Amino acid sequence: MSSFIKSTKEANQIIIIETDGYLNNEGGEAISAICYEKIKGGQHKFLINMAGTKVVNSIGVSILIEIIEKLQEVNGKIGYYNLAPIVAKTFNIMGLTKYSTVFATEEEAVGAL
């Protein structure tokens, strides 16, 4: 597993991925590898805990858009929580918040997704 992925766990049939470090191309690919494998296994809901990711770039974030697109094919959902303000602003500018949800906490996210 990539060092960018700090942990993965499951709660209420939601796969929760905790990241650590720079969300760049490699970080994005690490998230998508997990999501695509889980989608093949029938999982359709994902949460990303980004407490450990204070810096992103648009290439890494664009891979999240690809995951959103893949999830639309299976009526799935993805959300994020513990975002740094600049990460949340970047997601907003790039339009991710039109197709996925930013939550404040894991509890809120697990309850709502």
Add this chain to the structure above:
Amino acid sequence: MKKPTVELKLPILPNMELIATQTAEVIARHMNLTDDQSGEISMALIEACINAFEHSKTDSNVFIHFLIEEDSLVMKVIDQGIGFDKTKVEIPKIENKMGKEERKRGWGLQLIQELMDSVEFESNSDGTTVTMKKNIKH
């Protein structure tokens, strides 16, 4: 008095943009910028560096100049690549990118323009200079 400047020379290697953001964070602290301002400056800098690394089509170094002014921070990202025509860069929209069999990239200029107070591009066949300015509200 001459305005303080900081200059970096970055080789085109993976994640070198993070050296620029670390420098920007030090400058932001020196200028007493807010965390939000510091984050916006770093994000814009990352995107400008990546554009220079990816699109300049050269092995030459990328130069970054920080100009510390009383009421603003000016950052110049300079490459010696092939240049680009900004009028041919499409403004990205996520709606237009969904449902297409292509990568969802191409957000750099949009992010830079959204996060900075002013952005200027000078580009020709000898290279590109992106000048980004963040006004400081005291």
